[in-house]
Amino acid sequence: AQSVSQHNHHVILSEAASLELGCNYSYGGTVNLFWYVQYPGQHLQLLLKYFSGDPLVKGIKGFEAEFIKSKFSFNLRKPSVQWSDTAEYFCAVMLNAGNNRKLIWGLGTSLAVNP
């Protein structure tokens, strides 16, 4: 069965530190890849997405992610985090098979940024 794995469950950083959150998926076919963020008390928001083309994608708030097909990975990065980046981050994969574009989710990574 297809699955998404996020390696870090809880991350604690100080402001200005660099961030990298790992995401790997298991599916041999074509995929669309997403990172969503959930700030405290808010709903899920799209951070960035990859469908095709340049494997390095840039999202909102200075986030970027790199799709490495050979490693089945889509890691999220930010060079310098801020306190306001404290949130839950979810990696999700959409299989390009059939009409159902359901998302398969990782378990999420809780990021706490200390001021």
Add this chain to the structure above:
Amino acid sequence: GAGVSQSPSNKVTEKGKDVELRCDPISGHTALYWYRQSLGQGLEFLIYFQGNSAPDKSGLPSDRFSAERTGGSVSTLTIQRTQQEDSAVYLCASSFKETQYFGPGTRLLVL
């Protein structure tokens, strides 16, 4: 409204009662998805609508769960004879160009 809305935002019910959760998608979005977010289990797909039809109900955990969508817009998720394990946040998303936009969710607590 500008985004996906869901109601109620919170629901507390007693075991055995039926509950109905509502989702108002973004206008013009033809695809609609329901997910459930449980503690320690992440988000899991429940059901998908394309227009008013539900081609994929494979994620519904039991026959106590059902959903419908009318007029290609509002969707309701119904849970009959609720059980404590149904306690979770139920999320709705509407989709445009293969990107899903989420509502705030309904937090369901079954006592």
